[in-house]
Amino acid sequence: EPEVTQTPSHQVTQMGQEVILRCVPISNHLYFYWYRQILGQKVEFLVSFYNNEISEKSEIFDDQFSVERPDGSNFTLKIRSTKLEDSAMYFCASTEQGRNQPQHFGDGTRLSIL
C-alpha cells in the first residue's frame, strides 16, 4: 500500500538555525498538509497546500514557516530561525482529493531544538 514518507526521522538543530523537513506524499495525491505535535499535547494543524499554494494556515504558521513543493514528488516545511518551542513531532499528510477524503500521514520527523 502506498504511504507517505518523511525524512529525516529525527533532526537535531541549534536554536536560530534553519531546518527543512521533507515529505514525499502519495504519488497521485493533490492536497498536502503539515501538522505538529508537541510532546504530550494534541496534534495541531499548521498548513494545507493545494495547486502550488497555501489554502489554509493556522496561527502557528507565522513568517518563520514556509512550505514548498519544489518538484513533482517532494513537499517541504522550512523553519527559518528555529526556537526552542519548535521542538515537536512534525507530521506530513496527503489526500487524493480534498473534500472529506481520508488523510494519509507519515510517521513524522522528531525535531529537537537545542
Add this chain to the structure above:
Amino acid sequence: DAKTTQPNSMESNEEEPVHLPCNHSTISGTDYIHWYRQLPSQGPEYVIHGLTSNVNNRMASLAIAEDRKSSTLILHRATLRDAAVYYCILRDRITEYGNKLVFGAGTILRVKS
C-alpha cells in the same frame, strides 16, 4: 468547528469487542464523522468515517445515532496492536479545498492480554 467529547481513557481485554463513544451534540447537517487513531510513535491513521448510516470496513464499524449527536466506534475483537489514542473528528463536507483535521485529546485505549 463543531466540538466532540470523548472519554479520556478506556480499557479492554484482548479479543473482546470495544465500543468507543463520541458525543457531538452541535454537529451540523453537513458534518461527516471521522475517526483516526494514533499508535505509539506513529502518525495518525485513518480508521473510518460516515454521515448518517452505520459503516463497516476491515478495521472497524461506526454506529451513528439517529439524531447524529453521538457515534460509537466499534472494534470487534481488540488486539494488543489496537492500543492507541482514538480521535473522533467532525469534517464539513462542503469545504472545497481539503479541510484540515482538528484533533482533540482523544481516548487512550489500553488493551490487556
